[in-house]
Amino acid sequence: MIEASPRIARLERGLFYTFLVLLFWLPIPLGSHRPWAWALLEVWSFCLLGGWLLVNTYSPRLHTLKPFAPLLALFALFQFWVGLQVLPLPIGLLEMLSPERAGHFLSANPEAISGTLSLDPNQTRVGLLKGLSYWCLLFLAVALVNTPQRLKQAALVIVITGTFQAFYGVLLALSGSETTWILGFPNNTIATGGFLYKNHFGNFLVLCLCFGIGLLIASLSRRQAGSVREFLRGTLATLMNGKAVVRLCLAMMVIGLVMSHSRMANTAFFASLSITGVLGLLLIRKKSRSLTVLLASLLVIDLFIVGSWFGVEKLKNRLENTSFSGETRDEVVRDGLRLLEQYPLAGTGGGSFYSSFPAVKGADIQSFYDQAHNDYLQFAIEFGLPATLLLGVAVLWSLFHAFNALRQRRDSLMQGMAFAAVMAIIAELIMLLTDFHLQAPATAVYFLLCLALAWQARFMPAEKRAG
Structure with missing residues (x-):
């Protein structure tokens, strides 16, 4: 790579910090799940990409992204498909891809020569712009977060963002205020932070918790304690330095997660932590006793001590009293499958559910459902089975690289980030079963960051140590 001039280096550094500011901002305006908020996200991300392309013009560095090319290509191919859904296609091609859709056009106009795959082209165009901005941020995540130091900084910003959201959500829930302090939405004792929907808030905190746990694991000493005195000395040193601050941030986020009363988010967090913890103990080479102590403390302290003060018993009762007879989400899945049967290959178009x-x-569903409350089903309905499987390949490929990093990397930071990626992907795969988390831009972007993290943990060169 050609060495950059001081001015170009400053521009590139400024782009990185502006990227971090965007990560902090995303969840604040209702998870960016409003047209004006995602419009700002689109402009912000396109400008950042334009800035990076300018940097690349004077200091070529595109070749450094070669390890991440498959991940970027898969999501680019998916966005190409979404763009194809809104393009007028010849009626013959339309009949091949979506006979049901072609039949609609021909029944309305037997002389029709073209038509779109999407049943709602306007909404699909909106989704296409959002998707392109997501791709830009995925690209920037691997292009700007290009050193171990920056990776650590980005993870720390995500932890701070989650802590801020948790603190604000808990404070608002305990305040007794009838409306939220910003925008004046109805408020109760359930924590939602900057989000409007508690499950989106819970999902977001889980992803932030994964980054925090990864940072803690990365900071653990790999030196084996020879005696009880050395072990206690190492533990005391941990409490006296920055690791203790991260640990307090995790405790705050767990409080926020429990007070969100999100059943699936809490279940996914503790399930993914348990699964990944076992995998970490099996796969991480030269693991120290402190790793086992840390994983045990995360489960015991957070669940049984912190949780008991802030409502884990209420959450437990809600889980026990959950009944499908009082829910209509399973009926939505049942009827949604009929749409999938009608449009299995091409889908109904992004955003058209x-x-x-x-x-x-x-007739047994009286409520209005603008989302399927199951992202697997909604993606299959809107984009078709082949495109949804393409996304599945990207996610599973990322999980594969995270597993490999956990098993093969010797660097503590890369091991910690691999642990975070595995845990986040497992948790998200669980949570997507019962809600529409990826429809909220803040959550969608953070999940993409988790996928990028898996590839970075596998391919990013370790930090060179002096001596």
Whole structure:
């Protein structure tokens, strides 16, 4: 790579810090799940990419992204498909890709020569712009977060963001205020932070918790304690330095997670922590006793001590009293499958679920559902099975690299980040079963960061140590 001039280096450094500011901002305006908020996200991300391309013009560095090319290509191919959904296609091609959709056009106009795959082209265009901004941020995550030091800084910003959201959510829930302090939405004793929907808030905190746990694991000493005195001395040193601050941030986020009363987010967090903890103990080479102590403390302290003060018993009762007879989400899945049967290959078009679902909704569903409350089903309905499987390949490939990093990397930071990536992907795969988390831009972007983290943990060169 050609050495950059001081001015170009400052520009590139400024882009990195502006990227971090964006990460902090994303969850604040209702998870960026409003048109004006995601419009700001789009402009911000496109400008950042434009700035990076300018830097690359004077200091070529595109070749450094070669290890991440498959991940970027898979998501670029997916966005190409979404763009194809809104393009007018010849009626013959439309009949091949979506006979049902072609039949609609021909029944309305037997002379029709073209038509779109999407049932709601306007919403698909909106989704396409959002998707392109997501791709830009995925690209920037691997292009700007290009050193171990920056990786650590980005993870720390994500932990700070989650802590801020948790603190604000808990404070607001305990305040007794009838409305939120910002935008004046109804408020109760359930923590939602900058989000409007408690499950989105819980999901977001889980992803931030994964980064925090990864940072803690990265900071553990790899030196084996020879005696009880050395072990106690190392533990005391941990409490006296910055690791203790990260540990307090994790405790704050766990309080926020429990007070969100999100059943699936809490279940996914503790399930993914348990699964990844066992995998970490099996796969990480030269693990220290402190790793086992840390993982045990995360489960015991957070669940049984912190949780008991802030409502884990209420959450337990809600889980025990959960009944599908009082829910209609399973009926939504049932009727949604009918849409999937009608449009299995091409889908109904990105963002079209809310307008296409009423046509197949059963009489036993009285509520209006603008989302499927199951992202697996919604993606399959809107984008078709092949495109959804393409995304599945990207996620599972990322998980594969995270596993390999956990097993093969010797660097403590890369091991910690690999642990965070594995845990985040497992947790998200669980949570997507019962809600529409990836429809919220803040959550979607943070999950993409987790996928990028898996590849970075596998391929990023370790930090060179003096001596």
